[in-house]
Amino acid sequence: MSSPRKVLRGLFGPLTARGWSFLAAGGTALLCSLAIPAPDLVRVGALVFILPVVSALIADRSRYRLACIRRLDPPRVPAGQPVTVTTRVDSVSRVRAGAALAEDVIPETLGVLGSRPRFVLAEIEPGGHRKLSYQIRSDTRGKFPVGPLRVRVADPFGLVSRSKSFGVTSTLVVAPKVVPLPAAAAPSSWLGQGDGGMRTISALGEDEAAPRTYQDGDSLHRVHWKSTARYGQLMVRRDEHQWRNSASVFLDTRHCAHSGRGTASSFEFAVSAAASIGAHLSGEGFAARLITEAGEIATPGTFSDGLLDMLAVITPSRDTSLGTGTSALARAGGQLIAVAGRLSADDAVQLAAARRGNAPAMALLLAVSAWTSGGTCADAARAAEILSAAGWRVVIVTAGMPLPSAWQQLHQPLGPLRPPDRADRLLGAR
Numbered sequence: 035m036s037s038p039r040k041v042l043r044g045l046f047g048p049l050t051a052r053g054w055s056f057l058a059a060g061g062t063a064l065l066c067s068l069a070i071p072a073p074d075l076v077r078v079g080a081l082v083f084i085l086p087v088v089s090a091l092i093a094d095r096s097r098y099r100l101a102c103i104r105r106l107d108p109p110r111v112p113a114g115q116p117v118t119v120t121t122r123v124d125s126v127s128r129v130r131a132g133a134a135l136a137e138d139v140i141p142e143t144l145g146v147l148g149s150r151p152r153f154v155l156a157e158i159e160p161g162g163h164r165k166l167s168y169q170i171r172s173d174t175r176g177k178f179p180v181g182p183l184r185v186r187v188a189d190p191f192g193l194v195s196r197s198k199s200f201g202v203t204s205t206l207v208v209a210p211k212v213v214p215l216p217a218a219a220a221p222s223s224w225l226g227q228g229d230g231g232m233r234t235i236s237a238l239g240e241d242e243a244a245p246r247t248y249q250d251g252d253s254l255h256r257v258h259w260k261s262t263a264r265y266g267q268l269m270v271r272r273d274e275h276q277w278r279n280s281a282s283v284f285l286d287t288r289h290c291a292h293s294g295r296g297t298a299s300s301f302e303f304a305v306s307a308a309a310s311i312g313a314h315l316s317g318e319g320f321a322a323r324l325i326t327e328a329g330e331i332a333t334p335g336t337f338s339d340g341l342l343d344m345l346a347v348i349t350p351s352r353d354t355s356l357g358t359g360t361s362a363l364a365r366a367g368g369q370l371i372a373v374a375g376r377l378s379a380d381d382a383v384q385l386a387a388a389r390r391g392n393a394p395a396m397a398l399l400l401a402v403s404a405w406t407s408g409g410t411c412a413d414a415a416r417a418a419e420i421l422s423a424a425g426w427r428v429v430i431v432t433a434g435m436p437l438p439s440a441w442q443q444l445h446q447p448l449g450p451l452r453p454p455d456r457a458d459r460l461l462g463a464r
Contacts, residue, residue: 053086053193089194099127102183102200110207110342113175116147117206121166121183125158133157134187136166141178144170172208173297175346180204209342210309215441245269246390280368281315281322283308288327289350291375293402300375300405305345307373307398307437312341323366327359356384363388370395376402377417386424395426396444405433
């Protein structure tokens with residue numbers, strides 16, 4: 035059996051400040067009427083005291099039920115773009131719900147375009163509904179919860195108020211900024227683009243096919259004896275599908291390789307560049323993959339959607355070495371596109387060695403030391419020299435360089451690429 039305290043708490047708990055004021059004023063008037071015989075004061079005091087009590091009893095018996103449905107349009111946006119939030123409140127009870135105050139709970143990191151998402155709803159009839167709509171946006175990428183919706187229903191006199199919080203929340207994905215890239219034509223000697231985009235190993239000839247290191251489980255009939263004699267280790271032919279419109283995007287996420295803070299940091303530029311390149315490759319029909327210094331990252335669903343979802347929450351890592359990532363990059367094959375931060379000479383050599391044979395390889399080297407005022411591009415120039423010696427096409431990107439301009443420079447006509455044996459000798463000499 036419920037105690038009297040719980041009964042009183044359940045009865046008078048929904049009273050608003052106005053309701054408690056009426057209750058106190060009515061009680062005071064009744065006490066004063068005992069000392070001053072005044073029938074009018076008794077009637078006024080009784081009326082003022084009973085009114086919030088009756089409102090509380092009616093509110094306690096009126097068990098209205100509401101349902102909430104929320105839609106984000108669109109559910110994923112690039113940073114800085116607005117999102118329209120539409121919330122529908124349905125009455126699923128037989129009792130008319132009074133005027134209500136509805137408010138969505140929004141994280142502080144999300145900016146609301148206009149006033150706060152707070153709305154006054156008119157009475158909702160049984161089976162009826164009300165729609166709320168507002169816009170939000172975020173300048174920083176990430177995944178943010180929207181909701182839950184809180185609804186407060188009051189009686190006509192404002193004496194009693196009942197609140198209801200819906201547990202349903204929606205997740206807004208704020209992806210990195212995706213910059214449209216020009217469809218620059220690559221030299222015909224590169225695979226995956228232009229007229230040679232669909233050529234496979236069989237079309238190029240066995241001698242021109244870039245082999246890879248033998249791995250356990252490979253069939254011996256795939257051993258490439260000329261390459262085995264050249265490299266001094268057992269080499270096998272690559273599968274044709276690894277060369278047909280395939281690409282690997284390498285993103286350097288090491289904390290030590292970047293500088294700056296917030297959206298103006300070199301890390302955020304690298305993430306945006308990787309997202310833009312990945313979306314561009316996906317639109318061109320490439321079978322692409324994403325690789326970081328920690329190895330290949332699986333992207334569920336389509337590559338473009340999975341890439342944006344993953345890059346929305348990626349953070350700088352504590353790794354200091356590129357070894358694991360460059361090994362995965364070498365095994366991946368196809369066209370290589372790297373977005374790298376600060377590279378030491380050893381880092382550059384490891385990244386350069388990921389290119390196999392005549393595979394196209396391009397790198398956007400961020401001049402991290404010059405990203406903030408007072409730095410130089412000397413370290414980026416040294417890394418660019420090492421990569422260029424291994425047949426990579428390299429562009430040093432500064433803080434003020436637009437990504438489409440850097441992408442265009444990567445595809446400018448250059449001299450013929452160095453043969454693999456020449457690049458290997460240069461790497462070995464270093």
